[in-house]
Amino acid sequence: MGSGNAGRTRVAFVCTHNACRSQMAEAIAKEVSGNALDPCSAGTHPAVEVNADALLTLRDAFGADVSGLRPKGLGELGEVDIVVTMGCGVSCPALPCTHREDWGLEDPTGRGSDAFLATAHEIEARVRDLADRLERGLVPGVDAPLRADVFKALADESRLSVLAALSERGETCACELLEGLGIGQPTLSHHMRLLCECGLVTARKDGRWQRYTLDRERLAALGEALRGLAG
Template identity: 45%
Template sequence: MFMKPKVAFICVHNSCRSQIAEALGTLFASDTFESYSAGTEQVPFINPDAIKTVLEVYQYDMTNQYSKTLDKIPDVDIVITMGCNVICPFLPCRYREDWGIEDPTGKSAIDFIDTANIIYKKILDLKFRIETGIIT
């Protein structure tokens, strides 16, 4: 029986890129992996521009998501860091990679859409690599 791997998308504040990745992972890859997001710090709310972008572009409502720290997610199999230019604390996993995505916070709506589209493509690529056994 196939056990879906748990994937953690990690960022500093868990308010924008990692939240978008959790949402798009849930929307487009939940048949292949479980998506979680967390940060090294917690903030009071998710970036409103991230919520708006995912809703407008992908028709997915992120309003039930919330910022959480690493200790608030289950043990994971795969860790994806979003490119925060900080040293992430050790999070045990079988596989890890960094996506190196620039934070669109404080930038234009087009920057948010571009960021979401980059994450979308990376989610589909991750899904393919898991399904074909490239990542085990």
């Protein structure tokens, strides 16, 4: 990873004409993915212009600035980390990357505004999922980011004890963690909030208590990222 701007993951959304779904994906990713993605798009056989209904949907549903959108060829993209094909059956042999996936989206062209809106919302959900998987280190071939908030969360003996307890016991109630740590409920809530915010622990409500689970995949991805740094 690292060909994107400011270390962000460079993601290319690709379809045949780069006039509808891939353009929507690029624009939506810019709006909703924060600093996780550096999105771009292209087509294997670019159209003359972007689909007017796609532009209208992007403006109305997402408030996106569509003034600079235009169909582009693969040769304009440069290096990318991830290629996402939209469901057109296209292949991109001239576009090397570390990970590929196909979203299998039906083309809304000619099916009215509701179809475009539904496609846009499906793209939004998939973009958010991709950004989440990247953050958690769950995209093959792409390293998990080494985030400062994770190391801040680990830099405390009580929180390390919580992780050790969750590793040994599996899902554990907050009441059980309190007994083992010898701290008060407000202090435990503070520790758990930090661990949940950085993605090392997940929580679910169980009556008046919270139950916590160690995210083993996220922790393993962090370990792989550290090993990559050392190597």
